[in-house]
Amino acid sequence: MFSRSAPPGGEQRLLTRIWTGLILLLITIAAILAPLRVVLGADLIPHAALLDALLTLLFAADIAVNAAESRRTGLPYGRLLLLSDILAAIPFQLAGGYPWLLFVRLFKLARVAKAMAVWRQQHLHRWNALRLVYFIYWLAIAVHWLATGWLSLRGLYPGADRWTLYLRSLYWCISTITTIGYGDITPANNSQIVYAIVVMIFGVGMYGYVIANISTIIGNLQPARTRYLANMEKLGAFMKSREIPPAMQRRIRDFYGYVWEHRLGYDETSIVQGLPPGLLVEVSLFLKRDIIQKVPFLKGAGDDLIKEIALVMHPVVYTPGDIVFRAGEPAGDMYFISRGHCEVIGTDGLSIVATLREGDFFGEIALLEHRPRSASVRAATYCDLYRLDKESFDLVMAKFPDFAAHIGATSAGRRRQGEETAARRGPPR
Numbered sequence: 001m002f003s004r005s006a007p008p009g010g011e012q013r014l015l016t017r018i019w020t021g022l023i024l025l026l027i028t029i030a031a032i033l034a035p036l037r038v039v040l041g042a043d044l045i046p047h048a049a050l051l052d053a054l055l056t057l058l059f060a061a062d063i064a065v066n067a068a069e070s071r072r073t074g075l076p077y078g079r080l081l082l083l084s085d086i087l088a089a090i091p092f093q094l095a096g097g098y099p100w101l102l103f104v105r106l107f108k109l110a111r112v113a114k115a116m117a118v119w120r121q122q123h124l125h126r127w128n129a130l131r132l133v134y135f136i137y138w139l140a141i142a143v144h145w146l147a148t149g150w151l152s153l154r155g156l157y158p159g160a161d162r163w164t165l166y167l168r169s170l171y172w173c174i175s176t177i178t179t180i181g182y183g184d185i186t187p188a189n190n191s192q193i194v195y196a197i198v199v200m201i202f203g204v205g206m207y208g209y210v211i212a213n214i215s216t217i218i219g220n221l222q223p224a225r226t227r228y229l230a231n232m233e234k235l236g237a238f239m240k241s242r243e244i245p246p247a248m249q250r251r252i253r254d255f256y257g258y259v260w261e262h263r264l265g266y267d268e269t270s271i272v273q274g275l276p277p278g279l280l281v282e283v284s285l286f287l288k289r290d291i292i293q294k295v296p297f298l299k300g301a302g303d304d305l306i307k308e309i310a311l312v313m314h315p316v317v318y319t320p321g322d323i324v325f326r327a328g329e330p331a332g333d334m335y336f337i338s339r340g341h342c343e344v345i346g347t348d349g350l351s352i353v354a355t356l357r358e359g360d361f362f363g364e365i366a367l368l369e370h371r372p373r374s375a376s377v378r379a380a381t382y383c384d385l386y387r388l389d390k391e392s393f394d395l396v397m398a399k400f401p402d403f404a405a406h407i408g409a410t411s412a413g414r415r416r417q418g419e420e421t422a423a424r425r426g427p428p429r
């Protein structure tokens with residue numbers, strides 16, 4: 001029921017991903033090589049003509065692939081993306097003396113930005129890690145461009161190795177951007193001074209961005225923990241100001257500690273409530289799979305009953321010693337135990353009539369017989385329970401006779417046991 005089958009069109013999606021990966025790699029190569037070839041000479045890399053032909057061909061094919069993908073998904077191609085794709089696919093190499101024209105290919109970087117935006121949507125839960133990757137990607141490209149810009153201002157000395165010159169430029173650029181600035185390479189004329197100022201300003205801006213985001217990024221790496229700590233701080237201040245007794249404070253802290261540890265502090269009911277009905281059923285089934293597996297008669301029950309129950313059960317947590325309800329109280333719900341132990345306490349308020357464990361349920365007698373609770377129930381450990389309110393209970397009982405029969409049989413057995421115990425004790429003195 002909970003197994004995940006391969007989604008339809010999975011193969012098609014895999015091919016699209018491989019193609020997108022290839023195109024993004026080629027765009028990145030083009031973005032690295034274009035300024036290098038302009039500054040260091042068109043003959044910098046071997047087989048440049050072949051590479052240009054390949055880029056033109058694959059970028060042209062990419063337009064066809066994107067158009068087909070847009071038709072398949074119903075999402076518009078986007079005018080700006082189409083324009084950048086067309087510009088990048090123009091075979092400028094045929095014009096001759098073309099190195100500067102290679103820059104037009106860089107419009108295709110819009111594809112990278114688009115892919116990043118799509119990944120962001122698809123992997124929101126990993127947004128912090130992605131944000132770091134995106135930042136490093138764009139920073140590396142920017143540093144490379146700035147380094148080649150510096151190299152073009154410095155000029156090539158005759159006889160010098162071109163890659164060594166590039167390396168020196170990169171070294172200058174990184175030491176300036178990181179504000180280390182050793183001063184061993186200094187601007188020699190006005191245009192170089194202006195350029196150096198621009199790079200310094202860029203470096204300061206980048207620093208500002210990193211510092212402003214670093215605490216958010218680190219904090220968001222463990223969002224639940226950050227939220228938990230902030231809430232605990234607020235809670236501590238509140239309890240102090242209201243002079244809550246220390247023992248009670250400890251129990252409140254323990255409760256929140258448990259909830260955060262086991263549920264990451266999220267209230268699953270409120271989170272799933274906003275989902276559309278179909279997805280709501282699927283998510284509820286998934287979230288409650290543990291209890292469905294643990295309750296013996298639910299495990300063997302039909303899909304309809306399980307769906308119905310999964311939708312109407314709500315999680316609640318009790319800490320050790322908490323009274324779930326007391327004997328004689330009016331009844332509004334029954335409970336299933338997902339984790340922990342609960343004790344049924346006799347009417348004397350002391351004796352433990354039964355200890356209920358994972359997969360057991362309680363609170364059904366009062367609902368069935370429309371009378372107050374026959375006994376008190378106390379959490380012996382931390383307990384994760386699922387609560388079923390009376391209205392839903394009546395509904396499920398009326399709709400699913402097997403469920404009603406099982407609850408009825410268990411309840412009758414418990415009542416009989418209760419009567420036998422009472423008879424053994426004799427009349428109250």
Ligand code: CMP
Binds near residue numbers: 366372417
């Ligand atoms: P209810 O009467 O609603 O509230 C107390 C609950 O304790 C009762 O329903 C049963 O679910 C449960 N209970 C009572 N007696 C026993 C028993 N002998 N064994 C297990 N559970 C019991």
